[in-house]
Amino acid sequence: MTETASSTAPAPVADAVGGLTSDLARASLSLARRFAVGGTMWCASPAWPFHAHHVAVEFVHPVIVGKRALPAVAVPAADDLVASLRATVRPGDMVVAVAPADDRSVASAMRRGDAWGVETVWIGAGPRPPAGAAHHVLWLATGDPLAASEEFVRVYHLLWELTHVCFEHPGLLRPEVCTDEVCITCSDEGRPAEVVAVEGDEAVVRTAEGRERIDTSFIDPPRPGDLLLVHAGSAIGPIQEP
Amino acid sequence: MAPTSGVEPTGFLYPFIEREESDPAPLLADLARSAAAKWQQSTDLRQATLVALAGQLQATAAEMADRLAAGGQIFAFGNGGSSTDADAFAQLCTRPPSGVAVPARSLTWDQAVLTALSNDIGFDVVFSRQLIAYGRPGDIAIGFSTSGNSDNLLMAFEEAARRQMLTVGLSGYDGGRMGASDAVRHCLVVKSDSVHRIQESQAAVAHALWAALQTELRSKHQERWSA
Numbered sequence: 001m002t003e004t005a006s007s008t009a010p011a012p013v014a015d016a017v018g019g020l021t022s023d024l025a026r027a028s029l030s031l032a033r034r035f036a037v038g039g040t041m042w043c044a045s046p047a048w049p050f051h052a053h054h055v056a057v058e059f060v061h062p063v064i065v066g067k068r069a070l071p072a073v074a075v076p077a078a079d080d081l082v083a084s085l086r087a088t089v090r091p092g093d094m095v096v097a098v099a100p101a102d103d104r105s106v107a108s109a110m111r112r113g114d115a116w117g118v119e120t121v122w123i124g125a126g127p128r129p130p131a132g133a134a135h136h137v138l139w140l141a142t143g144d145p146l147a148a149s150e151e152f153v154r155v156y157h158l159l160w161e162l163t164h165v166c167f168e169h170p171g172l173l174r175p176e177v178c179t180d181e182v183c184i185t186c187s188d189e190g191r192p193a194e195v196v197a198v199e200g201d202e203a204v205v206r207t208a209e210g211r212e213r214i215d216t217s218f219i220d221p222p223r224p225g226d227l228l229l230v231h232a233g234s235a236i237g238p239i240q241e242p
Numbered sequence: 243m244a245p246t247s248g249v250e251p252t253g254f255l256y257p258f259i260e261r262e263e264s265d266p267a268p269l270l271a272d273l274a275r276s277a278a279a280k281w282q283q284s285t286d287l288r289q290a291t292l293v294a295l296a297g298q299l300q301a302t303a304a305e306m307a308d309r310l311a312a313g314g315q316i317f318a319f320g321n322g323g324s325s326t327d328a329d330a331f332a333q334l335c336t337r338p339p340s341g342v343a344v345p346a347r348s349l350t351w352d353q354a355v356l357t358a359l360s361n362d363i364g365f366d367v368v369f370s371r372q373l374i375a376y377g378r379p380g381d382i383a384i385g386f387s388t389s390g391n392s393d394n395l396l397m398a399f400e401e402a403a404r405r406q407m408l409t410v411g412l413s414g415y416d417g418g419r420m421g422a423s424d425a426v427r428h429c430l431v432v433k434s435d436s437v438h439r440i441q442e443s444q445a446a447v448a449h450a451l452w453a454a455l456q457t458e459l460r461s462k463h464q465e466r467w468s469a
Contacts, residue, residue, distance in 0.1 A: 021275075022270070022274045048330070054326035061322060146334075158281070
């Protein structure tokens, strides 16, 4: 490719895309860790189904000969996203969505990530989703829908490229070891759970560790699909919609 | 080192236990630097491609607008990631964020047709046989490929040209066989040898083509499209 005038300026590349490249690096390492122990990546883009298919095919059938085929699946756009993911995802899986911040089905699926035990990556542009909406928020500043769509392709191409670089660092792929004094995972401090069924003052819930029966007498009667915080076998409150 | 033999999913995890890294910070910094450099390469290639193709995009859009104004429709196709580019172009045409909607369809949307043709005849004909069924003189065939060498695209372009359809190809590298084919009237080539960077610029080329098409439709065919 011949050089153009625009590429002669020493542009501060990292600044040009904000914190995106650091966010991409962290997301890629997280995905590599999950793939390394057998996780499946579920790809969703209700408004732009072609993006979901593109993400999945990148990982399943790499363009570079010799790279591993990784399990990635596009969720059919016609499906009820939350119902479809709820039925199919397993703890250790990943959900990658390409969607605007106001996509309620994607927001709802991402909120369930901790209860389902899945790592969530939300790619989008324009107004950002609220803090904590997903484990990894890979966000572009542009408000132009066509420019955004072009940059989404770059983002998930890089996500694939960086994930494969991580496979060359096996020592860093082991699950993160908890060293904190107080750790949600280890100490049963308000683990998120999704209600599967309600039976009187008890409910069967789904958490990252599997299904369990909890006491719900301290809270208003929940309904299936509600998200709750569970501590020591009891629901201690609902997880509010943002 | 070949950490990715792939037989056991976790087989590569602990090969050199005494030399294993434990601090992810240097890797994360490397990854971020690599991402930033590739982002810039993609930006530069996009810019250079749009400059190099400006005249061709204009000419292609003008002929597409004439066909659409006369009642033609667009068929888009490609393989793998390029099939998603074809889907994206068809969706942009039929459900545009602004401007007028024009009739367009991706030839990978119907899995019953795709699998029937593949099973009964072969994958080489999945696009050409659909053009035999659907295509008419005055329609537009637009095929997406990064190599320009896919047999099923070349067969589709040859069928489309035989049927007096307007043929438009998006290709990479030096254009490949699509670039050299008489059946491809307009071949828009992204000159790079990285599949990912080609595809990223092809998304921009497709959007530029759509924008030029909208301008043509507004200026030349206002009476038909103003409703």
